[in-house]
Amino acid sequence: MNLSTQYLGLKLSNPLIVGAGPLCDSIESARDLQDAGAAAVVMRSLFEEQIEAEIRALSFNIDTPAESYAEATSYFPNYSEYQLAPDQYLRQIEALKSTLTIPVIASLNGARPGGWIDYARRFEAAGADAVELNLYQLVTRAGVLAGEVESDLIEIVRQVCGSVKVPVSVKISPFHTSPANFALALEHAGAAGVVFFNRFYQPDFDLDEMEVLPQLRLSDSSELLLRLRWLAIVSPQVRLSLSASGGVHSSEDALKALFAGAHTVQVVSALLRHGPHLFPRLLDGIRIWMGEHGYSSVDEFRGAMNLRRCPDPSAYERANYIRILQAWRVTTPREEA
Ligand SMILES: Cc1cc2nc3c(=O)[nH]c(=O)nc-3n(C[C@H](O)[C@H](O)[C@H](O)COP(=O)(O)O)c2cc1C
Numbered sequence: 001m002n003l004s005t006q007y008l009g010l011k012l013s014n015p016l017i018v019g020a021g022p023l024c025d026s027i028e029s030a031r032d033l034q035d036a037g038a039a040a041v042v043m044r045s046l047f048e049e050q051i052e053a054e055i056r057a058l059s060f061n062i063d064t065p066a067e068s069y070a071e072a073t074s075y076f077p078n079y080s081e082y083q084l085a086p087d088q089y090l091r092q093i094e095a096l097k098s099t100l101t102i103p104v105i106a107s108l109n110g111a112r113p114g115g116w117i118d119y120a121r122r123f124e125a126a127g128a129d130a131v132e133l134n135l136y137q138l139v140t141r142a143g144v145l146a147g148e149v150e151s152d153l154i155e156i157v158r159q160v161c162g163s164v165k166v167p168v169s170v171k172i173s174p175f176h177t178s179p180a181n182f183a184l185a186l187e188h189a190g191a192a193g194v195v196f197f198n199r200f201y202q203p204d205f206d207l208d209e210m211e212v213l214p215q216l217r218l219s220d221s222s223e224l225l226l227r228l229r230w231l232a233i234v235s236p237q238v239r240l241s242l243s244a245s246g247g248v249h250s251s252e253d254a255l256k257a258l259f260a261g262a263h264t265v266q267v268v269s270a271l272l273r274h275g276p277h278l279f280p281r282l283l284d285g286i287r288i289w290m291g292e293h294g295y296s297s298v299d300e301f302r303g304a305m306n307l308r309r310c311p312d313p314s315a316y317e318r319a320n321y322i323r324i325l326q327a328w329r330v331t332t333p334r335e336e337a
Pocket residue numbers: 019020021022043044045046107109134171197198199218219220223245246247248266267268269270
């Protein structure tokens with residue numbers, strides 16, 4: 001059974017990779033994940049705000065921590081609250097590279113032009129096999145035009161891709177008006193891959209304290225559906241490597257993402273819940289399913305449920321939305337009896 005896949009030009013033994021997060025903060029846990037079958041790892045992100053704070057501190061020639069220059073606003077974490085300072089992050093890349101045999105993907109997270117972009121080059125120099133650029137941004141000002149936001153993001157991608165030789169994947173938001181067009185623009189800007197999608201953490205309200213509560217809940221499989229739809233729509237229209245991130249908890253979830261057109265599936269929440277032993281279970285499940293359905297390689301069925309190849313493309317489109325709403329009937333107690 002051949003589970004190997006190409007992602008960002010890297011040959012991986014199987015499609016399961018450890019998504020960006022805390023799972024590779026420790027070299028031991030990264031090694032455990034590799035031993036459990038992870039085909040690649042993505043490190044937690046280094047954030048634009050962290051790097052810019054450090055740049056500001058250095059330009060003021062201050063040798064104390066950059067804390068006092070963390071951000072003009074107190075809304076962002078203090079410098080010391082970040083798990084890895086920029087230089088520690090580079091050392092972590094080196095340490096992971098010297099321990100692991102699977103590819104190490106470093107993650108850079110930002111959405112505005114600035115000196116932070118230079119860290120892609122430093123990631124490469126430290127040995128990263130690829131850069132995942134997370135374009136997480138929330139535009140809250142009504143005067144900002146969607147097209148301007150996208151042009152700025154694409155310019156950032158162009159700069160990052162122009163500064164490194166290693167492949168760059170871009171982790172995008174699901175909330176673009178035309179995600180397929182945005183993915184295509186990223187391809188033209190030099191990206192080698194796109195990760196579907198960033199997960200937005202929705203704040204809740206505490207009605208007693210009248211506070212907005214930030215919260216992080218781990219995902220479940222229902223979150224995969226948004227990824228499946230857009231992977232299926234975008235995959236036949238681009239040459240990019242595609243990765244699913246969000247809601248992969250079972251071998252069925254992983255298979256569905258591959259059928260939609262993903263080259264890899266990233267897992268975070270399920271690994272945080274179950275630990276590295278999850279991976280052998282997922283890999284066994286994929287192998288068993290492939291055997292039962294007569295497939296000998298992942299390439300044979302990747303994209304078989306995409307917009308071009310699935311039996312009913314209207315299932316991805318507006319037609320299906322109307323059909324679903326129209327099909328719902330309210331049954332009265334008398335009808336049920
Ligand atoms: C504790 C935690 C930390 C995370 N940190 C990052 C990060 O630093 N950079 C990033 O791009 N995504 C980060 N993510 C998002 C994950 O990479 C992933 O996109 C998201 O959790 C959805 O995948 P899942 O359903 O497998 O959890 C984090 C997620 C969790 C739960």
